[in-house]
Amino acid sequence: MNKKHDLNVRVNEEIDAPKLRVVDEDGQMLGIMSPQEAMRIALDQGIDLIEIAPKAEPPVCKIIDLGKYRYEQQKREKLQKKNQHQQQLKEIRFKAATDTHDFDFKTRHAREFLLDGDKVKASVFFRGREIVHSALGIEMLKRFVAALADVSKLDQEIKMEGNNCTVILTPEKKVPTTGAAPTAAKN
DSSP: OOOOOOSSSOBGGGOOOSSEEEEOTTSOEEEEEOHHHHHHHHHHHTOEEEEEETTSSSOEEEEEOHHHHHHHHHHHHHHHHHHOOOOOEEEEEEETTOOHHHHHHHHHHHHHHHHTTOEEEEEEEOOGGGGGGHHHHHHHHHHHHHHTTTTEEEEEEEEEETTEEEEEEEEOOOOOOOSSOOOOOOO
């Protein structure tokens, strides 16, 4: 049973706690016993004794094949990585003369991005002499921020950058939605 392992767990003779809580391959509790007794059971089955919860009192050990344990750990890590969401910065661009329908359409898209957990950068681009009316762009971005205030918070204030006026919104912390509003209990 002495196999090389690259996991950060203690295996077989490496386990030095005076008492262990032992679990079998199927997750059934075998009870609290000495490491020698647990090793004997593991050797009888031809598999390893692996410490899976060293900080528990007493430490929890599982009787399982080291290769199978390593495979399960890799599978679990891969699933966790897959379920992680990398926050991206999505950009919504307006022109100084953007109409209300286009504004509403782009605001709906920004809302979807924010609900998906992504940041949104909104910018108003001024062409030529439109820069003289930069106040219109700033007002448009203020409306944009106000329209999304329920699902976002300001990450970067509205500011001018050359021919652009920009603002960055970040999503609010996700609140778990249960689908139905809580109702008061009737007596």
